[in-house]
Amino acid sequence: MKTLINTPKSFIHDNFLLENKYAEELYHNYSKNQPIIDYHNHLPPQQIAEDKTFKNITEVWINGDHYKWRAMRTLGVNEKFITGDASDKDKFMQWAKTVPYTMRNPLYHWTHLELSRYFGISDLLNGKSAEKIWEETQIKLNTEGYTCRGLLKKVNAELVCTTEDPLDNLHYHKEMASEDLGFKVSTAFRPDKAILISAVGYTTYLNELGEKVAFEINSFSSLCHALRNRIQFFHDNGCRLCDHGLDQIYFENYTENEVNTILQKKISGKEISNEEALKFQSAVLVYLCETYHEFGWVQQFHLGALRNNNARMHRILGPDTGWDSIGDYPQAQKLSAFLNALDSKDKLTKTIIYNLNPADNEVMATMIGNFNDGSVKGKVQWGSGWWFLDQKDGMIKQLNALSNMGLISCFVGMLTDSRSFLSFPRHEYFRRILCNLLGDEIKKGELPNDMEWIGKIVSDISYLNAKEYFKF
Template identity: 65%
Template sequence: MKSNTTIQSVNGRKALIHSGFLLENRYAEELYHDFASKMPIIDYHCHLSPADIANDRVFDNIAEAWIHGDHYKWRAMRTMGVEEKYITGGAADVDKFRKWASVVPYTMRNPLYHWTHLELARYFDEYKLLNESTAADVYEATSGLLNTPEYSCQNLLSKMNVEVVCTTEDPIDTLEYHQKMKQNGHVLKMSTAFRPDKAILIDNQAYNDYIDKLEEVSDISINSFKDICDALSKRMQYFHSNGCRLSDHGLNHMYFEPSTDQEIDAIFKKRRSGNSLSDSEALKFHSAILLFLAEAYHDLGWVQQFHLGALRNNNSRMNNLLGPDTGWDSIGDFSQASALSRFLNALDEKDKLAKTIIYNLNPADNEVMASMIGNFNDGKVKGKMQFGSGWWFLDQKDGITKQLNALSNMGLLSCFIGMLTDSRSFLSFPRHEYFRRVLCNILGDEINRGELPADMEWIGKMVQDVSYYNAKEYFEFL
């Protein structure tokens, strides 16, 4: 066995983050160190700023890179009674960092505790535990490094061996930063995913304002259902010409409600005239436009992604104050199976079902999703239908393990396309290492118990496929 046995230490004691972190036996260590650890990263879904990547932003300090925009940390800080001025407010960055450092010891058993120390170790070679007493030293050391060209956004990604990063953009986006990145010829590939949810959710209060913007960018007057389809088609072609090969949707649940073309056109014109819709009318429109988009994705050869199960903006008072994506969302308990089955089947009946990734936020539905994908693998593409990795509240050890177990029991782990960050933070990429360590430990434990053969070359190859090669084969990034 060739695995790395180096043990990092702090003041003579083994550091939390060391070579055997999360790896409970020699098989797990061998699988991770000899097979998984050196694999490049294809991060096929995230919310990083394309402008920051293309302009190669250099952060002023660790709080700017680490706390700004991270609603995982914000929720923990609020739970500990930290005032909002130290979270999203106007407090100095150094004070925000000190507040976060004082909270970290109380996050034990939350994934934030592992992520925090893994990120400090991998980016800054910092193995001290972060707390109130170490905050000043860690802030000074990490900020001193971040405020240099060697720690620019592109170099932060390079340090983690990121080969492809795929951001997420609205149809009205210009993609100017993706174009700039391509023109610069950087070895890092930055692609995008097309996310047209604002065009789908016709019952949103600001829907007509959004359609006005879509009109402007597409140069198409949008007065009918055909018009909106034409405008979205034009934007899809624009995205495709700029290297886009994925779509993405963040929905409570899948929509499927049959209707006629005449009904949908009347519904759209009613809303465009400023009138409100019934729940039934909105559902019919959601279904019709989503089916139109899904067929278009198939024709373009794209991968479609569906993030299902989030109950968003629960705290109306704070949502009104701070806006969406600031930490007021949770897991929903929506009915998923029936509409999802009918939606996928309607596409499959026409042979218009694109490669599809379904992400589930409610662990109670893991087996539902893992079994659903098997209904629509038609033998044309390896792993055509994917049960996506644990995301958001589930991208932690327990959530990852449950997702991998459900997938293994209901489908084929060997065809899985692996982890993604789904993050807004440039320091979040050690989550790929976290996932790989969990994966290797699951397999190593079963080898150790005699449930899998000790065929390290074959199982090691499977680990490499799940970590990198399956995603490389599945996606077609230009």
Template identity: 60%
Template sequence: MPVPKSKVSPSFITEDFLLENKYAKILYHEYAAKQPIIDYHNHLPPDQIAANRTFENITSVWLAGDHYKWRAMRALGISEEYITGQASDWEKFEKWAYAVPYTMRNPLYHWTHLELMRYFGIHETLNQNNAKEIFEFCNTRLQQPDFSSQGLLSQLNVKVVCTTDDPTDNLIHHQNFEKQGSSLKMKPAFRPDKAFAVENPITYHKYIERLAEVTSISIDSYEDLLAALQNRIDFFHQTGGRISDHGLESLYFEPDSKLDLDTIFKKAISAQVLTKDEISFFKYRTLIELGKMYHGKGWVQQFHLGALRNNNSRSLIKLGPDTGFDSIGDFSQASALSGFLNELDHSDQLAKTILYNLNPSDNEVIATMAGNFNDGTVKGKIQFGSAWWFLDQKDGMEKQINSLSNIGLISCFVGMLTDSRSFLSFPRHEYFRRILCNLFGRDIANGELPNDEQWIGKIISDICYNNANEFFDFGN
């Protein structure tokens, strides 16, 4: 089947998409585009990577689990039946095709057409009129070997993917994948947030039972909990894990509390309701202890800060979490973040750290905070992480890059990641790289930077790949 050719809507994405001048074009095409991808934070399912899953159709690989698209479709008044409901995969795709022309000026419009172009060679804009032809064409392509889960990653020159994994996961898929001898590396990332989620004692009690089962440790005290977490960190490390990750509204800092951790823990596992102060103190101390464990292993710790989750209670009950009802929060970040990082730094146990910010009003807060704890031991030890979630669009990326450039060193930046559940999301690295090169190219054209192609090209290459390759200990 030939690639669909539009008579009326050829793609607006040209070779020089987002590149405003000759300097930006040189930087992108000569220095950025060729770099491999290290995607050090995503939510790809490791079982599908290890099994080299093939996808039944474009809907199953492109629309399933993508809450960005789901939010847009709901905003258009499309029924939930065609989003997460019982409609057929074709019907869901047709509704998305109908929605796409209405997403102009939302990053979904750019991402959609980059993904169709880079994976399927489709150079036309998607709409309801050509939906059937594109649906059938993509489905035919998806049956080819290079469109399996591993094939899709290979097409975009992905070298490393770091999945997001709970401490109780057995990591069997990572182990099986390692035995395949692939040039692609799949590494686990330790996400232990459930281990200190004492705000829901009933759920917490069940989680601790599971953690005890996995570690063969009887978890009857707070010290037992720490021993079990160290056990799992050791296991993750043996399986190639070098990263932790936390999703928090804000960090915790409660140094003067008179509360007893063991008492709080025993109340939580016996399903007693805790006070707000008990919850905050428990989270703070557990995160500090985890931070020390990460430092002991030489890991990178990541903190995703600022999301206000599950705002729509009716939809949470009906559809569950991570279905498109989260938003930016307006939490106070500076004081607790400073105290938390300082406590670990004071004992020289502050691991390499990436701070992701979801509220753009806090960009300068995060950028300055990172600079407080660089100590000359590691290049870019404390990172202001890439624009995240609602901010990983052109304006959000530019603001993050500019804040980091103005306050820190953009030359030390470890670059972009997908933070995605979709195997088709990796053109977001291209999107970031084009935006990055355009900002540098604009400065050269304005006379704000020298026209030193070799040096600035090196900085671009470093941000796109080399810095991350050096920062993370993946054994490349």
């Protein structure tokens, strides 16, 4: 097997992160060439449909990337060069100067993987190399194969599943459904705005939803009817997944009369209590999940983010600009009661649960086993390391906890959860970490030297389990 010498100018080499011959064999023979099923991301479907060409690397790589923004702010880079009115080149130069200071943050690995995989650049990015790399990427981005679709083809993407609000008309998904793109684009239904009744603008959102379904939403039953209408619309246009970004699962006892009264209070402009909000959110979430089961969808729950912590910067820049962190919400009891309520009525569909607080790792690893009933392989999944846990240490801890308390062999693997078209080497990063973990245990004698069987498990986790699970 060919191995490149790891010099400073080839930091990303053939066996990057692979520490022995077993890891190398697992990665190169069983994982590397598997297609990518990216079943949850935030890519703009319009850009894929229009096959957008990017003017420069800042536009495709730095704009919108709150991971990079947080690092730059921490280093003392002025906001002008992050989200402000500086030129794209000046923003790139400031990012390049930041990169050497990101060592041991996943950004350092991701940065050099992305430069290598998309642009064939092996130089380390820093202030000295920045001008050369700017020019090299500028030339490449203006050549054939570097449009949105070209970038997805470069990484062997088979499926990309974007995330849309129930109000979305799926115009661009409809356009792409009739084209041969070389990969499939689907969508996931994200109804958070219909659930979170205490959020600013909730009644405005109800009015917009009412306009979309052509009837007034003035009761809990009419809200449910509207959501079902939109689920049917999404389903008719190829959607088979949903996603929810919640601090925790809501599960309070409620009656329909209670939640109807709560909604009426909200519509009339009255304040509702936290207890009332939890009852209402519980009712909407249960209704949605029973409906997902009816339609045969996969439901996803991203739990535990503490969002928009910096009120001043949130006012200036808005959400999703780098002011979120890990929350310490209690998760186990309500999650168990919620899943049990659905399962008791045989209305628990295939489910993936993600946690942002690593303290909840073992909670999630054991929780999924309570509701895997033998009807579907890996019916209830603990999702891959998410957001702040989407790095080497977080992935290894997730893989180890899932192995210790469940079946790693049933795991549906990695996703990007990203807004960037250059983020797909995160699948490679995950695959290398997985192969090295197993290869190390083969070397130690903790796993047998059975490459055919362990290689099959690697192939399954890299691609085949997701292909079977989602059935696109």
